[in-house]
Amino acid sequence: MKVVLQNLTKIFPPRNKKSGGGVVAVNNFNFEFPDGKLIGLLGPSGCGKSTALNLISGLLKPTEGNIFFGEKDVTNLPAENRGVGLVFQNYALYPHLTVKQNITFPLENFKGKDRLTREQMDKKAYEAAKLVQIENLMDRKPHELSGGQQQRVAIARALVKMPCVLLLDEPLSNLDARLRLQTREELKRIQQETGITTVFVTHDQEEAMSISDMIVVMKDGVINQTGKPQEVYDNPKNLFVAKFLGTPPISVFDGQVTGGKLIVNGDEILDVPGTEDRQVKVGIRPEGFVPCVTGKMKCTLSGIEVMGRDMSVISRNPACENPVIRAIVPADTRIDTSSAEIKFDIKPGKIFLFDHETGERIY
Amino acid sequence: MEKNKLTPWLYLLPAIVFLGAFMVYPLIDVFIYSFEEGYNSASQTYFGVGGYNYSYVLHDPYFLQALKNTFILVIITVPVSTALALVISAGLASVKPLRDLYQTVYFLPYVTNTLAVGLVFMILFKKTPYSDGLINLLINMFGGQSVDFIDGPYWAKMFVLCFYTVWVVMPFKILILTSALASVDRNYYNAAKVDGTSKMRIFTKITLPMISPMIFYLVITGFIGAFKAYSDAVALFGTDLNAAQMNTIVGYIYDMLYGDSGGYPSYASAAAIILFAVVLTITCINLIISKNKVHH
Numbered sequence: 001m002k003v004v005l006q007n008l009t010k011i012f013p014p015r016n017k018k019s020g021g022g023v024v025a026v027n028n029f030n031f032e033f034p035d036g037k038l039i040g041l042l043g044p045s046g047c048g049k050s051t052a053l054n055l056i057s058g059l060l061k062p063t064e065g066n067i068f069f070g071e072k073d074v075t076n077l078p079a080e081n082r083g084v085g086l087v088f089q090n091y092a093l094y095p096h097l098t099v100k101q102n103i104t105f106p107l108e109n110f111k112g113k114d115r116l117t118r119e120q121m122d123k124k125a126y127e128a129a130k131l132v133q134i135e136n137l138m139d140r141k142p143h144e145l146s147g148g149q150q151q152r153v154a155i156a157r158a159l160v161k162m163p164c165v166l167l168l169d170e171p172l173s174n175l176d177a178r179l180r181l182q183t184r185e186e187l188k189r190i191q192q193e194t195g196i197t198t199v200f201v202t203h204d205q206e207e208a209m210s211i212s213d214m215i216v217v218m219k220d221g222v223i224n225q226t227g228k229p230q231e232v233y234d235n236p237k238n239l240f241v242a243k244f245l246g247t248p249p250i251s252v253f254d255g256q257v258t259g260g261k262l263i264v265n266g267d268e269i270l271d272v273p274g275t276e277d278r279q280v281k282v283g284i285r286p287e288g289f290v291p292c293v294t295g296k297m298k299c300t301l302s303g304i305e306v307m308g309r310d311m312s313v314i315s316r317n318p319a320c321e322n323p324v325i326r327a328i329v330p331a332d333t334r335i336d337t338s339s340a341e342i343k344f345d346i347k348p349g350k351i352f353l354f355d356h357e358t359g360e361r362i363y
Numbered sequence: 364m365e366k367n368k369l370t371p372w373l374y375l376l377p378a379i380v381f382l383g384a385f386m387v388y389p390l391i392d393v394f395i396y397s398f399e400e401g402y403n404s405a406s407q408t409y410f411g412v413g414g415y416n417y418s419y420v421l422h423d424p425y426f427l428q429a430l431k432n433t434f435i436l437v438i439i440t441v442p443v444s445t446a447l448a449l450v451i452s453a454g455l456a457s458v459k460p461l462r463d464l465y466q467t468v469y470f471l472p473y474v475t476n477t478l479a480v481g482l483v484f485m486i487l488f489k490k491t492p493y494s495d496g497l498i499n500l501l502i503n504m505f506g507g508q509s510v511d512f513i514d515g516p517y518w519a520k521m522f523v524l525c526f527y528t529v530w531v532v533m534p535f536k537i538l539i540l541t542s543a544l545a546s547v548d549r550n551y552y553n554a555a556k557v558d559g560t561s562k563m564r565i566f567t568k569i570t571l572p573m574i575s576p577m578i579f580y581l582v583i584t585g586f587i588g589a590f591k592a593y594s595d596a597v598a599l600f601g602t603d604l605n606a607a608q609m610n611t612i613v614g615y616i617y618d619m620l621y622g623d624s625g626g627y628p629s630y631a632s633a634a635a636i637i638l639f640a641v642v643l644t645i646t647c648i649n650l651i652i653s654k655n656k657v658h659h
Contacts, residue, residue, distance in 0.1 A: 083559075092550035
């Protein structure tokens with residue numbers, strides 16, 4: 001089922017009434033979450049992504065705007081009646097119930113004609129447990145499970161009632177690095193097997209990029225950019241999005257456009273025909289640097305780190321905002337480490353120009 | 364090496380000395396007295412050793428009356444006060460405006476002097492030549508007959524004693540339960556809400572199990588406290604509790620030691636040991652029951 005947010009705004013009242021103001025957590029949010037897709041809601045801490053998720057779940061009431069599930073307006077429907085599945089960051093498994101009781105808990109709430117017999121409940125619980133591969137842990141208590149297993153139970157509990165939308169709040173942030181990689185693949189598989197529209201919140205851009213069909217990048221309660229992960233990466237709308245996506249992060253330089261040429265630290269590094277003369281911020285992806293003896297951009301070489309298939313070349317440039325420039329090049333690239341200077345050519349599609357003040361993309 | 368072994372004992376010494384002198388030694392002493400017939404604390408003499416003291420106490424109608432009173436008090440006040448405290452703290456947890464005011468109001472009895480409380484209950488219940496008391500005025504208003512709650516029938520006096528006990532022990536229970544309720548992770552409620560759980564079911568299936576260790580603690584301490592009741596009865600019915608048929612076990616022990624019929628440390632010791640055995644048994648039963656019901 002698709003989920004449509006229309007002019008959605010959430011303002012938290014100020015703690016002290018006299019001081020006025022209040023916090024705008026979500027600001028005029030307009031977006032359609034397409035049916036049956038895995039969508040990553042991405043942004044730095046405190047950008048309002050969890051608030052947006054809670055608005056969809058119904059745990060919070062919007063200050064303004066509407067929410068539609070399919071064609072149905074659910075804005076005023078309480079959380080109890082929306083039929084969403086929600087997975088919490090700390091899982092919120094009931095500690096006094098077994099895994100099985102936790103999973104059947106939502107089913108026991110069905111009333112009237114939807115009411116299930118014990119056998120039906122057990123069957124559904126078993127199916128959900130099987131989907132997340134915990135069917136052999138049904139009689140354990142949550143505290144007897146590892147973090148990853150608890151996570152799976154939480155997902156099974158959210159899935160067992162076949163929700164119209166599955167919402168996950170930072171689902172992987174409590175897992176260790178290895179488990180996180182594994183679980184995010186699982187998440188993708190579960191989503192594809194069930195076909196349920198799934199929205200997950202994360203501050204980890206790598207996580208969002210790797211499994212989402214679509215990402216929504218948020219900052220300060222406002223959507224900055226939406227689209228397929230690769231599209232957003234290749235075509236950031238502004239400096240924030242460019243900086244937020246990608247590991248290692250994009251290198252940002254202060255630059256100047258003069259007569260259709262981009263000048264960074266005195267070097268003419270790129271032709272930018274048709275761009276008026278102005279101060280700009282220049283963003284270059286790590287893979288956009290190509291070491292080359294005839295390169296136009298001169299930097300001070302600090303060192304190289306070889307990591308298997310890739311090598312990162314670490315250098316410095318006075319115009320660069322980042323402490324060091326990290327360039328990712330194939331491991332077999334030959335680099336003269338005895339020289340203090342390194343020259344780069346810049347790949348055209350990997351360099352972006354942004355307005356010096358607003359950070360909006362201009363090239 | 365020797366020094367190392369000694370050091371921990373040195374640290375423990377103050378506690379061992381004090382607890383030993385004021386708890387362990389008296390406990391053992393009471394146990395010994397209870398088997399010494401006619402022990403006289405002045406001359407430190409006794410007639411013989413045996414179970415006579417127990418036999419006397421268990422056949423003493425005053426003791427049996429005290430035992431009965433104490434049991435009635437325990438059986439009524441512990442469940443009633445715990446249940447009421449639970450209802451009130453659940454209510455307090457769900458109201459927003461004036462919550463602090465309510466919390467203060469419900470906590471007032473805890474900081475109020477027992478005698479002052481006794482005085483208030485006098486005004487409420489006592490029949491004087493001038494007035495029948497506030498409660499009787501209410502009963503009369505609804506067409507009932509006046510009842511003498513302080514010097515009247517047994518059930519009326521028992522009612523006042525239970526009412527008083529419940530009223531006095533409630534604030535502490537409310538305090539404990541309010542903080543227990545506040546410490547339940549909101550996420551559990553949110554999770555239940557999203558899954559369409561009714562309020563009643565959230566309370567019975569999530570809230571109650573989550574705070575069950577605290578409820579259990581209150582029941583145990585409630586039992587022990589109610590078994591030790593004495594001052595409440597004195598505040599309401601005066602010191603001659605045997606005449607008022609309102610004595611408690613602790614009251615009986617006190618009377619045996621210092622009361623008008625006092626000077627019988629052996630009987631008092633036997634009664635104390637019986638009380639100890641009763642409380643121990645009840646606590647053990649509680650522990651066994653709670654094994655299956657309380658979620659730690």
